[in-house]
Amino acid sequence: MSNQQPKRHHTVPQFMLREIAAEDGTLFAYDRRTPDRGVFSERFQKLFVEKHFYSYELEDGRKDPRPEQFLSELESNAAPVFKRVIHAARQGRLEDLSSQDRGAMTSFMYFQWKRSPDTISTRMLDAFDTEIDQGLERFEREHRPITQAERASFASPDFRQRMRRNARVGATVGAGGEALQAIAKTGLHVVRIAHARKSFAIGSRPVAKLTLPGDTVIGSPNVEFWMPIAFDVALVWCGPSVYRLVQCVDAALIRNTNLSIARQSTVVAARAAALVKSLIMHEPVIQPVSKLPDGI
DSSP states (O other): OOTTSOOEEESSOHHHHHHHSOTTSEEEEEETTOGGGOSEEEEGGGSSEEETTTOEEOTTSOEEOHHHHHHHHHHHHHHHHHHHHHHHHHTTSOOOOOHHHHHHHHHHHHHHHHHOTTTSOHHHHHHHHHHHHHHHHHHHHHTOOOOHHHHHHHHSHHHHHHHHHHHHHHHHHSOOHHHHHHHHTSEEEEEEEOOTTOOOOEESSOOEEEOBTTBOOTTOTTOEEEEEEETTEEEEEESSSOEEEEEEOOHHHHHHHHHHHHHHOSEEEESOHHHHHHHHHSOOOOOSSOOOOOOO
16 A cells, blocks of 8 residues: 555544634644643644544555545535535525535535544444454354464454454445435434524534434434534434524524533534533533424
8 A cells, every 4th residue: 555645534524623613723622531631722633633543454564545535535525515505504595405415415424423433432342352252153163173373363462453443444434324325315404503602512523413212213303413514503414304594593502512512522622712611511411302493
């Protein structure tokens, strides 16, 4: 693989962070892994970055960049559409979208929901180790005994780490299938904050899936996907297949969205330090499923 491939992978794309950040490109952030640092300011380009996070690791240590290239293509397709949607929403109107535009936006949101470092939990990785061991047992039952050299190879920490990494990357870029199709059939709501002192935050897991207890099936009327794409604009996929603009003056609705994102994210960021501090100070009490006001 070429050594010219980018090593720094943004887990939240820069085009989203640019729209969340202040005019000078600054974001205030809090990283739960380094709580002693408190809330700090940083250029948006330096946040939500992981080295080779979306690269497969080959046996010889080289990196396969194809997953990152796939995600970059999704970003390239969606970014200009989001820019048009944001511009139109700020003018109080809906941007005309083609079916291709809608598809680009929905595909981007779906894979952004999956691609966060916060999506893959330690429990899932532990389960992966168990699956490897069970797979070896099945192989021995159905084919032949595994040699000591093979068993040592499968048990080596380097092998396990590489397989965990590649399984995570593979799951991130795997086809959406029925889930993606179900989201594409729901309504698309462009929510514009009509409140000068309120704004959306963003997190390392920037898509919030809101549900009612016991009803989490994608495509259900009670399942919503919220994704801020600017400090004052968010996209919501939910309900019947409509396309509408919502001018939101409900501070509680904005707050609920920000708390939902903060609770599920390791890193939280916003254009105002006070907003970040308010999101990390208290255990969030979140209302599942929002009550969107009437659209325009």
